[in-house]
Amino acid sequence: MEAVQWLRRVAMEYEDDVRIDRGGVMANLTDRLALGIVQLAEDIGAKIVIYSRGGGRFVEAISRYRPKVPTYVGVSDERVLKRLRLYWGVEPILIGGDVKDYDEGERETLNQLIRSGLVAKGDLVLLTHGVIDTYNDYSIRIIRV
Secondary structure, eight states: OHHHHHHHHHHHHHGGGOOOOSSSOOOSHHHHHHHHHHHHHHHHTOEEEEEOOSSOHHHHHHHHTOOSSOEEEEESOHHHHHHHTTSTTOEEEEOOSOOOSHHHHHHHHHHHHHHHTSSOTTOEEEEEEEETTTTOEEEEEEEEO
16 A cells, blocks of 8 residues: 555655657547647647547547546546546546437536536537547537537
8 A cells, every 4th residue: 555655745745747749640530630639738738628429539549648637538448437437537428318429428418517516607618529430520519508
């Protein structure tokens, strides 16, 4: 227990000194979009809200760039929620109900965040999702709550 406490102290002390290479070679479209989302959200001061239905690969790509803005991920599956807790800087939110599509998932996630007080009136929110497995379909919208 003491070793874990020391590791936590060290990590907290040096976390801000870690430099993430945001200009390196990007392997694919997902990496490029993830970096763009992070940079845009930071530039305009928006919270990132993602809806994830499956494996969370798009969430992983966004997390890799360590966003300096709050980043929330709505999921309907508790197994996915547990896996996403391992990603840096991402706060997964379990949303209820039978979500039919990604747009509905984004709405439900945003509503849950508003109800919980994590998103408030006047906040800028960057809503996004990525369907990587089938059509490489991505969506990015910016709204003011």
